[in-house]
Amino acid sequence: MITRTVSKNPRTTQGDLVNDLQRAGTKVTKATISNTLRRQGLKSCSARRVPLLKQVHVQARLKFAREHLDDPEEDWENVIWSDETKIELFGKNSTRRVWRRNNAELHPKNTIPTVKHGGGNIMLWGCFSAKGPGRLIRVKERMNGAMYREMFSDNLLPSARALKMKRGWVFQHDNDPKHTARATKEWLRKKHFKVLEWPSQSPDLNPIENVWRELKVRVAQRQPQNITALEEICMEEWAKIPATCGSRGEETSL
Template sequence: MAKTKELSKDTRNKSVDLHQAGKTESAIGKQLGVKKSTVGAIIRKWKTYKTTDNLPRSGASRKISPRGVKMITRTVSKNPRTTRGDLVNDLQRAGTKVTKATISNTLRRQGLKSCSARRVPLLKPVHVQACLKFAREHLDDPEEDWENVIWSDETKIELFGKNSTCHVWRRKNAELHPKNTISTVKHGGGNIMLWGCFSAKGPGQLIRVKERMNGAMYREILSKNLLPSARALKMKRGLVFQHDNDPKHTARATKEWLRKKHFKVLEWPSQSPDLNPIENLWRELKIHVAQRQPQNITALEEFCMEEWAKLPAIVCKNLVATYRKRLTSVIANKGNITKY
């Protein structure tokens, strides 16, 4: 907002004189060419302080010049991972000595806040284009089609605490901008690995994967858990199975096993967790398990199984019912990471 021009002392004194002469604020404003509200403010100050002079203003002057503010704002816009210490040094080289707290306060006034960088999958251009292609091709699929899909995935769950964090300077609602995120790769270690599935009718089976998974083990997992899940969820004939493009999933033997069991497989783009609604269930599971604060691996596994079984069927139903919105969001973001 632009600053208004300060009225001269003569104009302020005339306002008071005319007020004492019995003129209304509206009449004074018209005569002097100022707003009625401004005249009212002058008169109120005169009545309170018996003066029309400027009163002492509270607060210290800004420690960083407007030019300095532009410099540090431009710096963090180009590189959101710039630290406060870096900015202190930049300003010191320019002749301005400030503290880290001053840096934080200054950037906050510019709408920038230090936040933990959001961890997102590492996406290459080919992944982005594949996600966008999938979303466009399936945007108009009827909801009934998605209700006949069994969604699956693996996830890791940590026993203690959070992974290391990285802070970035960003504006509100900009957490998913590529400059404000940390790219991750799938299954980068962890305490326990889980495989699970669900459909619009509710959660399917969940198991812990105790060994390094290979193709044979994956097919055994499907045999012991996918088939029972399909029966328990009372899936219709011609159900569709979704899994990602992990080499174990796309191996010839796995494809042949699924064909013999009469499972149609949903063609799936690589590195596309935003497209898989089971990611929302994993997030819910991890929150609920963390709240119970498991102290060892045995308790962690036990709590995972218990909390998975508690997931409401209506949550699963809503995730599938809103799948078109998910696809729309992917298209709007041109295949990049979305809020999902």
Template sequence: MAKTKELSKDTRNKIVDLHQVGKTESAIGKQLGLKKSTVGAIIRKWKTYKTTDNLPRSGAPRKISPRGVKMITRTVSKNPRTTRGDLVNDLQRAGTKVTKPTISNTLRRQGLKSCSARRVPLLKPVHVQARLKFAREHLDDPDEDWENVIWSDETKIELFGKNSTRRVWRTKNTELHPKNTIPTVKHGGGNIMLWGCFSTKGPGRLIRVKERMNGAMYREILSENLLPSARALKMKRGWVFQQ
């Protein structure tokens, strides 16, 4: 059915004015070139609500029932990596047919947004506690102390697409929650390993690790690259190495 053009407020007010001076709905319709049913609807609305303004509309009903919304919200809360396609299939099995954009809009209204999963080091609980302990102990250290520190780390760069982006459904400020991250490891196949160091004054050396990292190789890397980096960065006497 074609959508009819909405009457202007001036026209609606004119209908009411003519009605108040005693004109019939048929006469008003002929004078203004409108259907009698349209005139009657405007007059009934004015009698009921004492206004000719447009009233708030309820809009189209939601395609997903409240129960369905709870179901998909619970699903992505348990497994943030659930895809929209998975949720479409879940709802279809429950008797509700929707599209992927509908899934996105529904979850967004629940405060959930599709975001790229953060990649973080794979840490054991003991490592997590050690890092928290270090952070708390040095939380109030002055900025000058950090200017005398050289930091180092290794990283792995995948060569064959294993670093492809994965998306998760999450709420604001939960990007580092374990369920919303992708654990990474330092060693593995199909990649290159890099070691580098830096300080507040800038980057130090960056080298490729061509063999599997072990204690002997790590000590060799430090002996060949750490001191030259400290000299190039013009670190002060008594500088600290933090790995």
């Protein structure tokens, strides 16, 4: 019964199982339930967060995967991937586990400083290719289409030159409205950019997510104390990230 119940509903808690069994006339402890499920190869894990997908998104992602299934590796090496991300000061990315002795929980080395509302955050735009990180910039204002197109000239093209991208390199960005605006598409067309067609609701398909994760871990380990330090540390750690970081595979949900 226990295994059958959690197979049907993985979100069933141990408390739910204890109560269900008690109503059926069987008294068991949570430890017994846990041991039983472990013997069946089931363990309690945090549910993975994935994009909310409608059927149209599923079909678009499958279409994308099938179209690129047999692409040679050198094609992907010719792509510059881009994205924006938010990094918080004293936020959820901070280190949460420490090794400490009894009664040392309040020692400064064993605590994480917190302030109301997380202490603020910064928004970053970055890009990278198989050859390594491109430029990383802080976006200090709400970016609109005009600012986004200006960023191409100021940051994307210099990144392509610094990374020594081959002629005909491909640019990837998601379907944010400022990315898909008519003026942006026209600018890209006039500049002869090749743009990778991208399925909506697919941040998990973008390998730059691995780079963002690496950056946030590195920044959290250095524990910046203010927004200025947060920005400086982000820039320093971004420059240290190896080219192989973006290739670390993650499961995706098609």
